[in-house]
Amino acid sequence: MFNEPIAHITEDGRVHTLREHLFNTAARSADFASVFGFRQWGRLCGLWHDLGKYSQAFQDKLKAAAGGEAHLEAKARVDHSTAGGLYAVEQFKMAGRLFAYIAAGHHAGLPDWEADRTGLAALSQRLLNKDLLASALAGNIPAEILEQPFPEEKPAGRDPAFWLRMLFSCVVDADFLDTEEFFEPEKAARRTGYPTLSELHDSFKAYMVDKQAGARDTKVNRIRAGILASCIEKAKDSPGIFSLTVPTGGGKTLSSMAFALHHAAVHGQRRIIYVIPYTSIIEQTADQFRQIFGDAVVEHHSNFDAAGVEGETPRSRLACENWDAPIIVTTNVQFFESLFASRTSRCRKLHNIAGSVVILDEAQLLPPEFLRPILKALDELRKHYGVTVLLCTATQPALGPHKASGFTFEGLEGIREVMEDPANLYNSLKRVEVKLPENIHEPETWENLAEELTRQPSVLCIVNRRDDCRILWSLMPKDTFHLSALMCGAHRSDKIARIKARLDGGLPTRVVSTQLVEAGVDLDFPAVYRAMAGLDSIAQAAGRCNREGLMEKGTLTVFIPPSRPPVGVLRQAAGIGTRLLGENVTDPLAPHRFTAFFRELYWLQGEERLDAQNILKELKPDRELRFSFRSAAEKFKLIDDTAQAPVIVTYGEEGAKLVGQLSSLGPERWLLRKLQRYVVNLPKHLHKRLLAEGAIREIHAGIYVQGHGALYNDDLGFCPEKSIIYDPDDLIG
CATH class of the missing domain: 1.10.3210 (Hypothetical protein af1432)
Structure with missing residues (x-):
């Protein structure tokens, strides 16, 4: 034998x-x-x-x-x-x-x-x-x-x-x-039989013909058609690093895909990887692409294998292991942590990034504390692995090289802009008037703000912290919607669908939300209020106002909240935003203002702070080939999983059913994947306290579930007992 x-x-x-x-x-x-x-x-x-x-x-x-x-x-x-x-x-x-x-x-x-x-x-x-x-x-x-x-x-x-x-x-x-x-x-x-990118290109062109034929003849739609044409034309250029600077609402999701498909056809690249900043918004983009490309789209979240996702198949689950599919939709966490990973399960996919077009959606959300290793990796992919990178955003970060006294920012050389005249495009798509407070340093009370919001029939108000969101919501009329990361993904998706339906039906709709609505959530309000923040966040908030251009001008009102932004980058960004908005300029959100904002944000960090964990030091070239792969991988965490702990909630009939299956069947992989949509992350200290009080329970080793029904509310999401005192800096998102 x-x-x-x-x-x-x-x-x-x-x-x-x-x-x-x-x-x-x-x-x-x-x-x-x-x-x-x-x-x-x-x-x-x-x-x-x-x-x-x-x-x-x-x-x-x-x-x-x-x-x-x-x-x-x-x-x-x-x-x-x-x-x-x-x-x-x-x-x-x-x-x-x-x-x-x-x-x-x-x-x-x-x-x-x-x-x-x-x-x-x-x-x-x-x-x-x-x-x-x-x-x-x-x-x-x-x-x-x-x-x-x-x-x-x-x-x-x-x-x-x-x-x-x-x-x-x-x-x-x-x-x-x-x-x-x-x-x-x-x-x-089951790993074989995917359509080629050429076949998918044909599907895309047919979809766009139908979409444009059914679109209303409006100014915004004509501009979107021009953006699409520019992307197709620019795709003929040689591979490298491109930026696509398109105001929010300009149709950049489909236009960026058009660029990628045409570019891959011209230069023989073999897959498209669409990278999105947040897990909370990935479903919307993946669903849109699945309407066009079917099961050629693989949706891969961080720590998520695609099972339990609508449209997933056994083959798509396999493709999550190594990204052997023509179109991958994934997150910043999954993409960049994989590039610096040491574990085999995370590294398997890396070779399939070579020869691809990588679209970084909302590129302004690259974390400053990891910016140097991220940009170095992107540059390496461009130079040596046949990768074209498209930086896609309404608020283009300043990622080009810069030298100043005592500071060198290596950045990315040779970034080519897809749009011929971003400033003119911005002016043609300008649909919002920005209203600034008379005294940019004087806070507004929540009570006064709630009164002002209540006078608006339909309004979106975006705040910086979860506890701010709850305080303001509690002062609003009972039919006001609340959105925050204390709601599980399934709950947020349901709420956003209800909000969209009301807006489409012309019904009065008031929403109080954290910043999670500022990327990838297509809402269209006549009026938006935004707590003082970085200039990029304020511009993203403006993108939820008069999005379709159906009004002459929508209104974005910036206010000073009674609480300070969370410590760290968000507080620094808000400080820069406050200073720039305090300058007497004609248009505070003009494109060149973001160059100034991001330069100050990155340079204020200092060169060392742009690689806060010394990742590049762990991996620097060494004559004796001494590298610290495992240590670098442990340090490169875009989300600090030591500060948060998950709890599974029983939201809705499906959530309750899945938790019941977890109790009876145990932690089977397919079930845990489905339960990802019913997870809320809590600050570790709060998680520990609730566990000690019996409010949450450990149903299997390391798997925690909501202990009783009162802990999860259909309006607010997860509701710890009122006696629990929050650490405000843990309650963002």
Whole structure:
């Protein structure tokens, strides 16, 4: 039965030989790496990644387990990952460390070199275990595997840590796919059959013809048609980094997709990745694209595998693992944290970013504290991996290079604007008059503000904090809507749908909301009020006012709230916004004002603050190839998951049903994915206190649910007991 070394064995005794697995993985990895010019490296990394499985210890464990569970490799607790790295170092000396990171990390994730933070898991420590290589070589590894030349392809000029993560992605995805094909061939077959981007381009053109034929002949729609035409024309330009500066309501979602499809057709790029800042707004964009492209669209949230999403299929769940689909809709968290990840599950998709068009929606929301590593990664993708980046926003951030006394902002070179004259476009789409307070430093009381809002038949008021939102809502008429992140995603979606229906029907509609409505939520109010904030936030608020241009002018009223903005970037942005709005200018929201705003916001941070976690230091080029992959990944968290903790709420019949299934079935993956729509994140201190009081309960290890019905309210969302004292700076969003 076991005539040669094996890699895997099924419970019914089918054998996957080690030779077959290594050569298959090498071939797949070579194909993946060829997209960015490193076929030989991809092949050799794949060929050597499992050399440790030739050891007698591993073979004995695997064969002894024959007839047991299907994925018996997990039972063979023998280090089979280090031997390939040891052999590479023996063959290629210092350069062999490049292979060693990949081989040693292909299960546990890319390691740190130094042991100061990760101990024996560090690569420097693992490479001391010479016996692992001796054991593997004693297994008579065929010469056709061992005797390999050093690759001829040179990675000169590339960021070595980034390049290693891309190669790592090729190997781990190839390894997963070959293993999957052996164990579950029917699952592997579901990964094929997507339409080409060319076919999707045809679907898009047909959709737009129908859409434009049914659109009313209004000034706004004529301008949108011009924006679309400009995007199609500019798409012929050579790949690189582009900006699309279009006022809110200008149709940039569809126009940016038109750019991407035409650009990919001209330059042979193979997929489109649409990156959105917030999970709370991703569904709207993904649904719009699914109407056009069907199941060619894969929606991938952070920590979310697409199951339970309307329109998801078994194939789309698979594509979330490695983004092997023509159109990906994902979040900033998922996209950028993956680029700096070390874990195999997060890194699998990276090689499929190469040769893509990446659209960054609402680019002004890139977090300043991670801006330098983010921009460096985007520049690396542009220079060396065939990626075109489109920065898409109404309020274009100042991301170009800048040098000043004592400060250098490397930024992104060569950004090309899609629109010929953004300033003129802004003027032609200007539909809102901005009304500033007489005294920009004098706060308004909530009571006076509520009286003023109540006099408006339909109005949206956006505040900076969750507790501000609740206080103001409590002073409003009973039919006023409330929106905040203390409402689960399903609840917010239902509320927004009701609000839109009322507005479309011409019914009086008042809404008090946090800033979650300022990106990707297409609301159209005749009047909007905005608490003082950064200039970008105020402009985004203006985009919810007279959006369709059906009035001569809508009104955006800026007011000074009685509470201060949360500490950190939001407070700094509000301070800059206050100063700029205090200047006597004709139009406080003109495009050039945002250049001034973002320059001050970024430069006020200082160069060090634009990489607050020292990510680039962990990954900087080093002659001895000492990188801290795992430490960098742990630091690169766009959302601080140590400050928040989730609780599942029983919103609506569906939420209650799913929580009931969780109680009876346990934490099955498909069920947890569906429950993502019913999660509210609470400050850790509040979560801990409510748990101690029995208001929330731990139903399974690390999974918390609402303890009783009164905790969740149809108007406000999650309602902790009034005796709980909030820390105001935890209550934003």
